Amino acid sequence: MKVKYKIQCAWLLVLSILVNVTEACWGRPSQIIGNLTNDYSLVVGSTVDLNCTLLQHKISLVNKDHKNETYFVNSTHLFFRFNNKTVEEEYIHIVDPLTARLQVPNANIEQTGKYYCNLRLPETEKSTTVCLSNIYVGYKPREVSSFSCLSKNFEKLTCCWRPPTNPVPTTYTLKSQVISGGSLLGYGKCPNTTRVNNTCCQWGVDTSPPYYRNQEQLWFTLTGHNRLGSITQNIMVDHYKFVLPDKPSQLQASEETPTNIKLNWLPPKNFATWDFQPGLVYELLYKPNNSKNETWKIIKLGKNIGTHNLMGLVPNTAYDLSVRCRSAEASGEDMWSKGVSTLARTAPDVPYYVPNMTEGSFEVQKLTDRRSITLYWKPIPEEHYNGKDFHYVIYYKPTYSLNWKRDVSEKPVKVTDIKYTFSNLNLNVAYNFKIQSANEEGVSRGMEDITVESTEN
Numbered sequence: 001m002k003v004k005y006k007i008q009c010a011w012l013l014v015l016s017i018l019v020n021v022t023e024a025c026w027g028r029p030s031q032i033i034g035n036l037t038n039d040y041s042l043v044v045g046s047t048v049d050l051n052c053t054l055l056q057h058k059i060s061l062v063n064k065d066h067k068n069e070t071y072f073v074n075s076t077h078l079f080f081r082f083n084n085k086t087v088e089e090e091y092i093h094i095v096d097p098l099t100a101r102l103q104v105p106n107a108n109i110e111q112t113g114k115y116y117c118n119l120r121l122p123e124t125e126k127s128t129t130v131c132l133s134n135i136y137v138g139y140k141p142r143e144v145s146s147f148s149c150l151s152k153n154f155e156k157l158t159c160c161w162r163p164p165t166n167p168v169p170t171t172y173t174l175k176s177q178v179i180s181g182g183s184l185l186g187y188g189k190c191p192n193t194t195r196v197n198n199t200c201c202q203w204g205v206d207t208s209p210p211y212y213r214n215q216e217q218l219w220f221t222l223t224g225h226n227r228l229g230s231i232t233q234n235i236m237v238d239h240y241k242f243v244l245p246d247k248p249s250q251l252q253a254s255e256e257t258p259t260n261i262k263l264n265w266l267p268p269k270n271f272a273t274w275d276f277q278p279g280l281v282y283e284l285l286y287k288p289n290n291s292k293n294e295t296w297k298i299i300k301l302g303k304n305i306g307t308h309n310l311m312g313l314v315p316n317t318a319y320d321l322s323v324r325c326r327s328a329e330a331s332g333e334d335m336w337s338k339g340v341s342t343l344a345r346t347a348p349d350v351p352y353y354v355p356n357m358t359e360g361s362f363e364v365q366k367l368t369d370r371r372s373i374t375l376y377w378k379p380i381p382e383e384h385y386n387g388k389d390f391h392y393v394i395y396y397k398p399t400y401s402l403n404w405k406r407d408v409s410e411k412p413v414k415v416t417d418i419k420y421t422f423s424n425l426n427l428n429v430a431y432n433f434k435i436q437s438a439n440e441e442g443v444s445r446g447m448e449d450i451t452v453e454s455t456e457n
């Protein structure tokens with residue numbers, strides 16, 4: 001293992017000398033004054049170790065006036081900078097007349113960054129940069145803790161992960177099972193045709209390897225690799241928990257009665273023909289269309305349902321209706337499909353509600369030999385009018401009489417009214433009153449009645 005790592009290092013070094021030295025060490029290529037240990041990564045807790053070596057004691061630099069300046073230097077003139085600060089002397093050791101060595105023991109991730117080796121020019125205040133090296137202090141690859149998959153409409157599977165933070169550049173490679181004729185052939189890399197980004201892979205029915213839609217469990221290997229090592233983890237995903245269907249299709253309302261609406265719909269596009277083993281469960285959401293803040297009522301429907309008779313509705317009311325579905329295996333709220341919506345109106349009917357008239361909700365006004373009686377009631381909320389032309393109808397009769405007079409039928413009490421006055425009534429007679437709600441469809445079946453006794457003198 002160690003040998004392998006050294007070989008890799010040596011190979012990297014050759015590469016970097018070709019590629020990096022001119023970038024990382026200052027001066028024109030002919031004027032490079034020294035070198036520095038190349039970029040490398042190390043494990044937290046170990047020692048940052050950099051050797052900066054001058055090529056020779058005599059150096060010449062071109063100054064601003066394009067004149068050569070010659071200096072005689074040795075390794076005591078070298079110093080290091082990190083994070084815009086000069087590194088303290090205690091960390092620098094003179095190895096030989098040309099080499100200074102930086103050693104920072106017990107490094108942590110904050111020691112990640114650019115290290116400059118600089119040269120003080122004797123008898124001046126000036127200095128020049130010799131070389132630069134990038135040092136990464138971090139960890140061997142670690143397991144990812146967040147790995148998740150989502151299958152959009154059972155057509156495309158996307159799996160993503162979030163690598164743990166690590167200053168050492170680390171790549172993760174995901175592989176999925178390759179299956180043929182029911183047996184496992186091995187693991188294949190992410191299809192590169194649909195590669196999303198470095199932390200996600202996507203499979204479709206036509207990729208290689210493909211998205212095996214009839215596998216209840218999906219198995220993956222995720223391999224993390226960096227200069228400090230590698231790690232492989234096996235991951236299992238309960239496939240059907242993460243299938244997010246499209247919305248159901250062709251929602252239609254029919255057979256609207258005053259209190260019922262019948263609904264029919266089809267599964268999401270293509271689901272009817274695919275064999276989606278766990279099946280889809282449906283939910284119906286509804287609320288009156290005109291109510292801004294009323295929350296949706298939700299009815300849980302069964303598995304693979306395509307019809308529902310919604311009952312207990314208010315007559316003559318437009319409803320927003322929406323049907324959504326979810327994999328029967330899924331539990332997350334975010335795994336519900338979008339809803340397919342429609343608007344339907346219940347048929348009108350006679351009013352169901354009658355105003356409440358509790359005892360004492362009347363007022364008597366006495367004149368010399370007659371009296372007037374005013375009845376009060378709590379109005380019916382508009383959503384229970386049940387039809388056009390809502391009004392109240394009030395009948396009255398002396399208690400001894402058998403015949404009701406239909407007083408208000410000719411001049412309906414306005415819906416906004418909450419009282420009505422009968423004048424010119426007899427002082428010494430007790431009266432019965434009854435009130436009903438009414439609209440274009442007729443009068444309410446129910447009624448409220450009240451008796452007002454004769455007025456004592």
Ligand SMILES: *[C@@H]1O[C@H](CO)[C@@H](O)[C@H](O)[C@H]1NC(C)=O
Binds near residue numbers: 035036037
């Ligand atoms: C720096 O240069 C010296 C002398 O040319 C050489 O011996 C040494 O290996 C070099 N070191 C690096 C890190 O390139």
Ligand SMILES: *[C@@H]1O[C@H](CO)[C@@H](O)[C@H](O)[C@H]1NC(C)=O
Binds near residue numbers: 037049
């Ligand atoms: C720096 O030089 C010393 C002495 O030659 C050597 O032991 C050490 O391994 C070098 N460090 C690096 C990072 O090359």
Ligand SMILES: *[C@@H]1O[C@H](CO)[C@@H](O)[C@H](O)[C@H]1NC(C)=O
Binds near residue numbers: 060067
């Ligand atoms: C400056 O030094 C370079 C190389 O050391 C040399 O080629 C050049 O002729 C010198 N120029 C002057 C003006 O001395």
Ligand SMILES: *[C@@H]1O[C@H](CO)[C@@H](O)[C@H](O)[C@H]1NC(C)=O
Binds near residue numbers: 083084
């Ligand atoms: C270092 O200083 C320079 C200018 O002095 C500034 O532009 C740069 O952002 C600083 N870098 C850090 C890491 O503080």
Ligand SMILES: *[C@@H]1O[C@H](CO)[C@@H](O)[C@H](O)[C@H]1NC(C)=O
Binds near residue numbers: 075122
């Ligand atoms: C390095 O140079 C300084 C003068 O700039 C000198 O005093 C010192 O002796 C030299 N050291 C070595 C090891 O050559």
Ligand SMILES: *[C@@H]1O[C@H](CO)[C@@H](O)[C@H](O)[C@H]1NC(C)=O
Binds near residue numbers: 192193208
């Ligand atoms: C994936 O990419 C590799 C290298 O870029 C290429 O050789 C291979 O043919 C690609 N495969 C597909 C399926 O595109």
Ligand SMILES: *[C@@H]1O[C@H](CO)[C@@H](O)[C@H](O)[C@H]1NC(C)=O
Binds near residue numbers: 197
């Ligand atoms: C990769 O793509 C996914 C989905 O589009 C996104 O959530 C994630 O942030 C992306 N990751 C990166 C590193 O860009």
Ligand SMILES: *[C@@H]1O[C@H](CO)[C@@H](O)[C@H](O)[C@H]1NC(C)=O
Binds near residue numbers: 289290318343
């Ligand atoms: C439903 O409500 C919207 C706005 O809230 C309105 O424009 C539309 O006419 C209503 N539809 C019915 C049938 O009442």
Ligand SMILES: *[C@@H]1O[C@H](CO)[C@@H](O)[C@H](O)[C@H]1NC(C)=O
Binds near residue numbers: 294
């Ligand atoms: C609707 O909101 C209003 C004020 O925002 C509130 O007074 C009323 O009670 C709400 N109605 C319902 C049914 O939540």
Ligand SMILES: *[C@@H]1O[C@H](CO)[C@@H](O)[C@H](O)[C@H]1NC(C)=O
Binds near residue numbers: 380
């Ligand atoms: C009338 O009173 C009854 C019982 O007190 C109540 O349940 C009902 O909702 C009331 N009706 C109206 C229209 O206020």
